[in-house]
Amino acid sequence: MPLKPSNMKSYEEEVKTFSWDISKDELEYKDGDIINIGWYCSDRICEKGKAEKLALIWESSKGEEKRYTFNDLRLITNTIANYLKNLGVNQGDRVCLFMDKIPELYMGFLGVLKLGAIAQPLFSAFGSESLLTRLEDATTTAIMTQKKHLPKVRNILEKMPYLKYIIVVDDDGSKALREREFALNIGTEKMIEEFEVFPATAETKSVLHYTSGTTGKPKGAQHVHYSLVSQYITAKYVLDLQEDDIYWCTADPGWVTGTSYGIIGAWANGVTQCVTEIGFTADNWYKFAEKNKVTVWYSAPTAIRSLMKEGTACVKKYDLSSLRHLASVGEPLNAEAVIWSQEAFGMMFHDTFWQTETGSIMVSNYPGMKIKPGSMGKPFPGITATVLDLKTSEPIIKKGIVGMIAFKPGWPSMIRTYWNNEEIYKSKFKNGWYLSGDRASIDEDGYFWFVGRDDDVINTAGHLVGPFEIESALLEHPAVAESAVVGKPDPVNMEVVKAFIALKPGFDADKMLELEIMNFVRKKLSALAMPQEIEFVDSLPKTRSGKIMRRVLRAKEWGEEIGDISTLENDM
Amino acid sequence: MAVTKDTILEYVRNEYLEDGDDREVTYDTPLISGGIVDSFSMVSLKVFLETKYNVSIPDAKATPEAFDSVDNIIALLKELGIE
Numbered sequence: 001m002p003l004k005p006s007n008m009k010s011y012e013e014e015v016k017t018f019s020w021d022i023s024k025d026e027l028e029y030k031d032g033d034i035i036n037i038g039w040y041c042s043d044r045i046c047e048k049g050k051a052e053k054l055a056l057i058w059e060s061s062k063g064e065e066k067r068y069t070f071n072d073l074r075l076i077t078n079t080i081a082n083y084l085k086n087l088g089v090n091q092g093d094r095v096c097l098f099m100d101k102i103p104e105l106y107m108g109f110l111g112v113l114k115l116g117a118i119a120q121p122l123f124s125a126f127g128s129e130s131l132l133t134r135l136e137d138a139t140t141t142a143i144m145t146q147k148k149h150l151p152k153v154r155n156i157l158e159k160m161p162y163l164k165y166i167i168v169v170d171d172d173g174s175k176a177l178r179e180r181e182f183a184l185n186i187g188t189e190k191m192i193e194e195f196e197v198f199p200a201t202a203e204t205k206s207v208l209h210y211t212s213g214t215t216g217k218p219k220g221a222q223h224v225h226y227s228l229v230s231q232y233i234t235a236k237y238v239l240d241l242q243e244d245d246i247y248w249c250t251a252d253p254g255w256v257t258g259t260s261y262g263i264i265g266a267w268a269n270g271v272t273q274c275v276t277e278i279g280f281t282a283d284n285w286y287k288f289a290e291k292n293k294v295t296v297w298y299s300a301p302t303a304i305r306s307l308m309k310e311g312t313a314c315v316k317k318y319d320l321s322s323l324r325h326l327a328s329v330g331e332p333l334n335a336e337a338v339i340w341s342q343e344a345f346g347m348m349f350h351d352t353f354w355q356t357e358t359g360s361i362m363v364s365n366y367p368g369m370k371i372k373p374g375s376m377g378k379p380f381p382g383i384t385a386t387v388l389d390l391k392t393s394e395p396i397i398k399k400g401i402v403g404m405i406a407f408k409p410g411w412p413s414m415i416r417t418y419w420n421n422e423e424i425y426k427s428k429f430k431n432g433w434y435l436s437g438d439r440a441s442i443d444e445d446g447y448f449w450f451v452g453r454d455d456d457v458i459n460t461a462g463h464l465v466g467p468f469e470i471e472s473a474l475l476e477h478p479a480v481a482e483s484a485v486v487g488k489p490d491p492v493n494m495e496v497v498k499a500f501i502a503l504k505p506g507f508d509a510d511k512m513l514e515l516e517i518m519n520f521v522r523k524k525l526s527a528l529a530m531p532q533e534i535e536f537v538d539s540l541p542k543t544r545s546g547k548i549m550r551r552v553l554r555a556k557e558w559g560e561e562i563g564d565i566s567t568l569e570n571d572m
Numbered sequence: 573m574a575v576t577k578d579t580i581l582e583y584v585r586n587e588y589l590e591d592g593d594d595r596e597v598t599y600d601t602p603l604i605s606g607g608i609v610d611s612f613s614m615v616s617l618k619v620f621l622e623t624k625y626n627v628s629i630p631d632a633k634a635t636p637e638a639f640d641s642v643d644n645i646i647a648l649l650k651e652l653g654i655e
C-alpha cells in the first residue's frame with residue numbers, strides 16, 4: 001500500500017510540544033466536562049456525521065459475517081444500557097462481561113459504561129475458580145455471558161449472593177433459564193433510540209481489569225473515564241489510526257489491550273475495525289487480513305512468532321498489500337521477529353510497551369521513527385520514563401545499566417487504585433515514581449531495552465499469570481503435597497508455566513497423574529495457567545524459614561546463575 | 573492398544589466442552605482452528621495421546637494442524653506407527 005503521512009509528524013518534535021491538551025482539544029473535552037467513554041465511542045462519532053460508517057466487521061468461527069455501523073453501535077449500546085438499568089443495575093455496580101469475542105462483548109462493554117456501571121471484562125476461557133476469585137473480589141452485581149459458559153457461573157452461584165443478574169446473550173429458549181438468569185438478544189430486542197447516558201466525569205470509575213501478581217489473588221486495576229484522553233491519542237499516534245483504515249486488534253477484550261485498543265482507542269477515533277472468532281492458524285489469519293483489506297494490525301509476539309514459524313512462503317499466498325502499519329504488544333518482541341516481519345510484510349512490527357495498570361501505551365516505537373529491532377522504543381510524548389536503581393530507587397543516569405522501569409505518575413489512564421487493595425496500590429509508588437515491576441536499560445539514543453520481570457510473575461503469550469494462584473490450585477489436588485510454579489523459556493510463547501510437584505505418599509509420579517493434574521488446573525483456572533510441563537520432585541528448595549525459593553528453580557530452567565543460596569535449607 | 577476414533581472423540585468432548593455446550597463435535601470438526609481446544613490446552617491432549625497409546629509424539633509433529641481434528645490426530649498416530 002502506498003505510504004501515507006503519519007498522524008505524528010516527528011517524534012522528536014512531538015516530544016517538545018506535546019501536552020495532553022492536544023488530546024482533550026480533539027475530543028472537545030475541557031476539564032470538568034462530562035466524559036463518558038461509551039458516548040465518545042458511539043454517539044459522538046454519529047454526531048460527527050459518521051453514523052453510517054462501518055464500526056465493526058465481525059466474523060464467527062464458522063465464517064459467518066456481521067457488520068455494524070456506528071449508528072448500530074449507538075443503538076445497541078443504548079439498548080444494552082437500558083436493559084441493564086431496567087433490570088436494576090445501578091451506577092457504580094460491577095458488570096462482568098464473560099463472553100467469547102462476539103459483538104455482544106464489544107457492545108456490552110460500551111453499554112455498561114453508558115449506564116455508568118463499571119465494566120469488568122474477563123477472559124471467557126477462565127474456569128469456575130478463576131471466575132469466582134475475580135467476581136468475589138469485586139462483589140459483581142451482574143454478568144453478561146453465553147449459554148456455553150453458563151455452567152461455569154452456575155457452579156459457583158451459591159457462593160455469590162451479591163450476583164443478582166446473569167444475562168444470557170444467546171439464549172434460544174430450548175432450555176429453561178434458572179433463577180437470576182435473564183435473556184437478552186440484541187438481534188430481536190427493541191432498539192432504544194434515546195438513552196440518557198450517565199454523566200460521568202473524569203474520575204468516575206469505568207473499567208476494572210484483573211491482573212495477576214506474584215503473591216496473593218489477582219488484583220482489580222481500577223480505571224476511570226478520563227483514561228480516554230490517553231487511549232484516544234496513543235491510538236492515533238502509535239497505531240496511526242486514520243479515517244479510512246481497517247484496523248485489526250487481535251487481543252481479546254478480557255485483557256486490557258482488547259479494551260483500550262480493541263474498543264476505546266479505535267472507536268473514539270471513529271475507525272472501522274474487524275474482529276474474528278476463528279482459531280489461530282497462519283492461513284486463517286492471513287485469509288482474514290486479505291479478505292477485509294486490513295491496513296493496521298495490532299497483534300502479539302506469540303502470534304507473530306507462530307506466523308514466523310510458518311515462514312514467508314505462507315505469507316506470499318495472500319494479497320496483504322493493504323497493510324501499512326504493524327504493531328505488537330504483550331511482551332518484548334525479539335529482534336528476529338522484527339527483522340522477519342520486514343521480509344514477510346515489507347514493514348516491521350512496532351513494539352509497544354504498557355501494562356494493565358498504565359491503561360495505555362507508555363514506551364513505544366513510532367511510525368517514522370527508526371526501529372532498533374528488539375528495543376521497546378522510546379517514551380510516549382507526555383510520559384516521563386526512567387529506570388530506577390534497584391536498591392536506591394533513584395533514576396540511573398548512566399546509559400546501559402539495568403534498573404526498574406518507572407514513570408512519573410499522573411498520565412490520564414493511570415490506574416486510580418486496586419479494588420479493595422489500596423495498600424498494594426500505594427506500594428506501586430516510590431520516590432515519586434510509579435514502579436512498573438519490569439526491568440530495562442536505556443541506551444545512548446534513549447531507546448529502552450527490556451530485561452525481565454522484577455518478580456515471579458510469568459508472562460506467557462503476553463498474559464501475566466501469577467504462580468501463587470496456580471500453586472494454590474495445585475494444592476487442592478489430592479495427590480499434591482507441595483508445588484512451585486515458574487516460567488520456563490519457550491520459543492513461541494516466551495515463557496510457559498512449569499510446575500514442580502512433590503507428591504503425597506501413596507501416589508505414583510506417572511504420566512496419567514501428570515495428565516490428571518494438568519486438566520485439573522486447566523478446568524479450575526484456565527488453559528493459560530495449566531502447567532505445560534510437570535516435574536515430580538522429592539522436595540522443593542526452601543529457605544530455613546520454609547519459604548519456597550522459586551528463583552532457584554527458575555534460574556535452572558533459564559540456565560542462569562542461581563545466586564545466593566546461603567539461606568537454602570536443603571541441597572538441590 | 574488399538575486406536576479408535578471414538579475414544580479420542582469422547583475424550584475431546586468430555587475434557588474440552590463445558591457441560592451445556594451443545595456444539596456438535598465430530599471426527600472432522602476443527603478442534604484448534606475452531607476454538608474448541610486452544611493452543612495451551614493442546615499439551616494436555618498430547619499427553620493424553622502419549623499416555624493412552626504409549627507413544628512419544630515429537631514436538632515438531634505436535635502442531636496445531638496435526639491436532640486440528642480427530643481425523644488429523646488419527647493420521648498423525650498412524651504416521652508414528654500406532655493404528
